[in-house]
Amino acid sequence: MLFKRLDWTRDGADWPNREASRFVMAGRLRWHVQIMGQGPVLLLVHGTAASSHSFRDLAPILAEHFTCVVPDLPGHGFTQLPPLKGLSMQAMAHRLDALLAKLELTPDLVAGHSAGAALLAYMCLRKQIAPAALLALNGAMMPYAGSTQPWFSPLMKVAVWNPVTPHVFARRADRHMVRRFLDSTGSSLDERGHALYARLAGNARHVVAALGMMASWDLQPVQRQLPQLGRPLLFLVGSRDRTIPPIQARQLCQVVPDSELILFEGLGHLAHEEDPQATAEVFLRCARDRNLLPSLSKKSTVKSI
Numbered sequence: 001m002l003f004k005r006l007d008w009t010r011d012g013a014d015w016p017n018r019e020a021s022r023f024v025m026a027g028r029l030r031w032h033v034q035i036m037g038q039g040p041v042l043l044l045v046h047g048t049a050a051s052s053h054s055f056r057d058l059a060p061i062l063a064e065h066f067t068c069v070v071p072d073l074p075g076h077g078f079t080q081l082p083p084l085k086g087l088s089m090q091a092m093a094h095r096l097d098a099l100l101a102k103l104e105l106t107p108d109l110v111a112g113h114s115a116g117a118a119l120l121a122y123m124c125l126r127k128q129i130a131p132a133a134l135l136a137l138n139g140a141m142m143p144y145a146g147s148t149q150p151w152f153s154p155l156m157k158v159a160v161w162n163p164v165t166p167h168v169f170a171r172r173a174d175r176h177m178v179r180r181f182l183d184s185t186g187s188s189l190d191e192r193g194h195a196l197y198a199r200l201a202g203n204a205r206h207v208v209a210a211l212g213m214m215a216s217w218d219l220q221p222v223q224r225q226l227p228q229l230g231r232p233l234l235f236l237v238g239s240r241d242r243t244i245p246p247i248q249a250r251q252l253c254q255v256v257p258d259s260e261l262i263l264f265e266g267l268g269h270l271a272h273e274e275d276p277q278a279t280a281e282v283f284l285r286c287a288r289d290r291n292l293l294p295s296l297s298k299k300s301t302v303k304s305i
Contacts, residue, residue: 075209
């Protein structure tokens with residue numbers, strides 16, 4: 001069964017920050033990646049079932065200070081879908097490394113949302129990247145409660161690999177269903193945010209990439225090795241996150257050296273989309289603390305706990 005890709009001319013006609021988009025062949029995939037701004041290189045990686053649009057408001061703010069690199073992960077958004085085995089964390093890390101090599105860009109700072117944070121931690125641990133710090137935006141660094149090894153049981157994997165499943169899900173993914181799902185994360189998005197996620201959820205190829213990613217990933221090795229990360233790790237957490245419980249970041253801060261927890265009161269799993277300005281302030285403070293940007297005499301108003 002074929003999975004039709006999103007059409008850039010039709011589905012991408014009004015895509016956020018479209019003027020920054022380009023298509024690049026790397027790691028045997030055709031990538032959609034947005035590059036904007038100038039300065040230290042900042043790599044922004046979205047989470048499962050999202051795309052570059054997740055940073056639609058945050059990236060332009062940061063582009064005033066950084067060269068922002070914002071790819072769609074394999075199979076997500078407008079990036080080519082690899083074979084299903086290419087949706088594992090190891091395979092994605094290898095291909096993302098190939099993309100950075102093709103672009104001839106070395107990240108000075110990296111940030112990932114949800115599963116994107118785990119992917120960047122994996123790449124740091126394997127020395128594929130060596131940023132000055134890693135910012136985890138409601139990072140999914142621990143397996144879901146009650147799970148063992150990968151996120152899904154073998155029986156669930158059988159359902160995920162069934163080629164009918166993504167088509168059924170995509171046909172049912174209207175705006176009302178997507179709105180309910182987004183609301184369940186503890187976040188409140190505007191109509192534009194709902195519409196963009198609905199557009200993605202209505203595409204079976206994007207759905208199969210998201211399901212395949214969840215069925216393939218094993219977060220236990222990342223959790224075990226995180227204390228050996230060897231670089232600052234900032235957890236930016238929405239207090240109302242109902243997808244990744246904030247307690248997980250608190251627990252990891254107790255065992256990961258040079259880590260810090262920054263709480264955004266009243267925001268959910270998509271906190272960086274709800275309040276991009278406050279999120280950007282943390283990025284800027286982090287970059288200045290590590291001499292990536294000039295220091296300011298006025299201290300940041302963001303408090304860590």
